[in-house]
Amino acid sequence: MSDILSTTKGAHLGYVRQTFLDPQPAPKSSSTAVAWIRDNLFSSVSNSILSVLALAFILYYLPGVIDWLFVSAQWTGMDRTACATAVQGGVRPDGWSGACWAYVGDRFQQFMIGSYPRPEAWRPYLVAALFVVLLVPMLMPSVPRKGLNAILLLVVLPIVAYVLLLGGVFGLSHVETALWGGLMVTLIISFVGIAVSLPVGVLLALGRRSNMPIVKTFCILFIEFIRGVPLITVLFMASVLLPLFMEPGDTIDKFLRALVGVSIFASAYMAEVIRGGLQAIPKGQYEGADSLGLNYFHKMSFVILPQAIKLVIPGIVNTFIGMFKDTSLVSIISMFDLLGVVKNSFSDAAWLTPVTPMTGLIFAGFVFWIFCFGMSRYSSFIERRLDKGHKR
Amino acid sequence: MANRILAALIGAAVVGISAQASAGTLEDVKAKGFLQCGVNANLSGFGSQDSSGNFAGLDVDLCKAVAAAVFGDATKVKFTPLSAKDRFPALQSGEIDMLARNTTWTASRDSQLGFDFRAINYYDGQGFMVRKELNVKSALELSGAAVCVQTGTTTELNLADYFKSHNLQYNPVVFEKQEEVDAAYNAGRCDVYTTDQSGLYSIRLSLSNPDDHVILPEIISKEPLGPAVRQGDSKWFDIVSFTHYAMVTAEEFGITQANVEEMKKSANPDIKRFLGEEEGSTIGQDFGLSKDWAVNIIKAVGNYGEAFERNVGQGSPLKIKRGLNALWNQGGLQYAPPIR
Numbered sequence: 001m002s003d004i005l006s007t008t009k010g011a012h013l014g015y016v017r018q019t020f021l022d023p024q025p026a027p028k029s030s031s032t033a034v035a036w037i038r039d040n041l042f043s044s045v046s047n048s049i050l051s052v053l054a055l056a057f058i059l060y061y062l063p064g065v066i067d068w069l070f071v072s073a074q075w076t077g078m079d080r081t082a083c084a085t086a087v088q089g090g091v092r093p094d095g096w097s098g099a100c101w102a103y104v105g106d107r108f109q110q111f112m113i114g115s116y117p118r119p120e121a122w123r124p125y126l127v128a129a130l131f132v133v134l135l136v137p138m139l140m141p142s143v144p145r146k147g148l149n150a151i152l153l154l155v156v157l158p159i160v161a162y163v164l165l166l167g168g169v170f171g172l173s174h175v176e177t178a179l180w181g182g183l184m185v186t187l188i189i190s191f192v193g194i195a196v197s198l199p200v201g202v203l204l205a206l207g208r209r210s211n212m213p214i215v216k217t218f219c220i221l222f223i224e225f226i227r228g229v230p231l232i233t234v235l236f237m238a239s240v241l242l243p244l245f246m247e248p249g250d251t252i253d254k255f256l257r258a259l260v261g262v263s264i265f266a267s268a269y270m271a272e273v274i275r276g277g278l279q280a281i282p283k284g285q286y287e288g289a290d291s292l293g294l295n296y297f298h299k300m301s302f303v304i305l306p307q308a309i310k311l312v313i314p315g316i317v318n319t320f321i322g323m324f325k326d327t328s329l330v331s332i333i334s335m336f337d338l339l340g341v342v343k344n345s346f347s348d349a350a351w352l353t354p355v356t357p358m359t360g361l362i363f364a365g366f367v368f369w370i371f372c373f374g375m376s377r378y379s380s381f382i383e384r385r386l387d388k389g390h391k392r
Numbered sequence: 393m394a395n396r397i398l399a400a401l402i403g404a405a406v407v408g409i410s411a412q413a414s415a416g417t418l419e420d421v422k423a424k425g426f427l428q429c430g431v432n433a434n435l436s437g438f439g440s441q442d443s444s445g446n447f448a449g450l451d452v453d454l455c456k457a458v459a460a461a462v463f464g465d466a467t468k469v470k471f472t473p474l475s476a477k478d479r480f481p482a483l484q485s486g487e488i489d490m491l492a493r494n495t496t497w498t499a500s501r502d503s504q505l506g507f508d509f510r511a512i513n514y515y516d517g518q519g520f521m522v523r524k525e526l527n528v529k530s531a532l533e534l535s536g537a538a539v540c541v542q543t544g545t546t547t548e549l550n551l552a553d554y555f556k557s558h559n560l561q562y563n564p565v566v567f568e569k570q571e572e573v574d575a576a577y578n579a580g581r582c583d584v585y586t587t588d589q590s591g592l593y594s595i596r597l598s599l600s601n602p603d604d605h606v607i608l609p610e611i612i613s614k615e616p617l618g619p620a621v622r623q624g625d626s627k628w629f630d631i632v633s634f635t636h637y638a639m640v641t642a643e644e645f646g647i648t649q650a651n652v653e654e655m656k657k658s659a660n661p662d663i664k665r666f667l668g669e670e671e672g673s674t675i676g677q678d679f680g681l682s683k684d685w686a687v688n689i690i691k692a693v694g695n696y697g698e699a700f701e702r703n704v705g706q707g708s709p710l711k712i713k714r715g716l717n718a719l720w721n722q723g724g725l726q727y728a729p730p731i732r
């Protein structure tokens with residue numbers, strides 16, 4: 001090895017280049033669209049077969065789907081006759097099938113806020129607007145005053161929302177939670193679940209790794225018990241059995257029961273995700289923090305947790321997305337989230353046609369997708385931003 | 393089986409609770425100022441929500457009628473949408489004052505669950521829907537058919553009983569959810585769809601070609617649907633029952649939402665007494681209601697016939713015929729005790 005190096009050191013060898021070549025444009029075979037297609041779609045025989053099959057599948061079905069969703073779809077109308085064919089008692093020609101967006105339009109208000117009294121509808125919309133105004137700067141890393149923003153979003157907003165939505169004070173009429181529904185319920189439950197589960201999950205995770213036997217046992221019992229039963233069972237117990245054990249007339253609000261149920265659930269799952277992050281931190285980090293004389297609180301908040309949470313962002317967001325979708329389980333306790341409201345509307349005789357259920361479910365699916373996809377994209381943005389130390 | 397055990401447990405728990413119940417339900421309802429009524433949120437014609445979130449349906453109208461009888465104001469009612477599972481605990485725990493959620497009156501629900509049923513606001517029964525092209529005129533010709541049915545319901549058991557007792561063969565095609573059954577029948581995976589007849593009418597509306605399907609005349613089970621209240625409060629029980637009977641009586645007398653004010657001046661003593669116009673009659677007060685309780689009911693929801701036609705009959709997309717729910721003197725079963 002050293003022999004070769006010593007001989008090549010001399011510049012007299014004719015086959016050793018003395019100057020660098022100028023950078024050349026990438027060869028055509030790797031920079032054009034054709035090249036991209038060849039590399040990504042037809043790089044091997046099996047990939048080519050799959051690509052052709054997928055393309056054929058798309059070409060075969062996509063026109064039908066687009067036609068059903070947009071071209072043949074019915075956009076306006078007052079009741080089922082707009083979306084029913086002649087034999088079904090409507091105005092469309094026989095054999096017609098298309099999405100009934102008129103029905104979504106007619107029910108839109110209900111899909112958003114459920115049975116919330118219509119004259120008071122400005123209240124949930126105002127809360128939604130405040131939420132957006134506070135959340136967007138919170139999510140943008142470049143906007144200053146994060147602390148104030150967090151207090152407004154996590155402390156002030158819930159209080160304002162509580163007063164505005166429930167009413168009963170300041171001349172606002174009281175709107176009981178039984179009238180709430182639709183996307184509003186989905187978002188409130190998810191927001192509370194997310195806001196509660198992250199801090200509680202961190203505490204439970206730290207508790208589970210603690211050396212104090214009582215704290216440790218409590219955390220283990222809590223996490224394992226909650227993870228061991230399905231959410232649907234807890235909700236069902238809370239709604240069906242709980243009232244039987246209480247004095248008649250004393251009822252805990254159903255919505256509150258759902259909120260508590262979802263929150264403790266999300267916390268237990270979150271705790272395990274964060275514990276996974278804690279375990280990935282090398283022992284040296286703990287010892288290093290100890291050797292600096294940091295106490296437990298400082299050690300965790302300045303050294304361990306920032307690293308651990310950064311590691312498990314995908315897991316955390318995964319839990320959030322799962323919880324967002326799990327909110328539709330509350331419909332079994334007769335709280336109607338977006339999906340529940342949509343499903344409920346299928347039975348309205350005024351809109352009973354073969355195409356309304358499909359249209360309603362597509363709409364609900366699309367709304368869920370927007371939120372879940374948004375969360376997922378934001379999490380990958382944050383991952384990339386925080387991942388400076390591991391970047392290759 | 394698990395359901396029965398749960399029901400028994402709940403029943404046992406309720407015996408303990410009802411002992412603590414303080415005043416009667418009527419007093420409680422009057423004190424809080426509104427009636428809390430448990431209804432279905434997704435059964436066309438019986439209980440469903442319109443686009444502004446208001447409840448409508450035959451059962452919903454009964455709740456409004458009770459509110460009108462108690463308060464003279466049909467808007468003083470709040471609805472609790474309930475699933476088939478949580479309807480009974482909701483009534484037992486006192487979360488609702490009455491249950492009007494297309495609930496079949498059965499012996500075990502009356503005894504074991506601790507409820508009282510009396511008035512029946514819809515006589516239902518399990519029926520069959522088939523494709524017209526099969527040319528079937530009666531359920532007895534269904535031997536060898538593939539039957540779509542929702543699993544875990546009494547419907548499934550009734551079906552088995554019916555085919556067994558008539559020595560007919562059939563292939564049950566069972567599904568967990570109603571929507572799945574609808575889709576399977578629509579796609580032609582089975583020849584016959586069976587569920588309660590009132591449901592068949594709304595399902596037919598959601599099929600791609602309703603005219604290709606007929607509902608067979610046979611009813612293979614008895615499903616008397618009526619309001620339920622907690623056992624042991626006869627006063628409240630009477631009010632709920634007689635609210636329905638008042639609607640039936642009004643139809644018998646030809647009193648409608650529109651003509652109720654004129655009918656007050658009727659010469660017929662029965663009508664005068666019913667509408668609280670007879671001197672010295674205390675029917676309303678004896679129930680703990682006002683003198684004109686029946687007038688309030690009719691003004692709010694109309695007579696039984698009107699409510700029927702509006703929600704499930706000719707005035708609705710369902711177009712269910714009166715059938716068993718016609719008045720007793722028109723060949724049906726709706727019969728009210730005399731109100732005097």
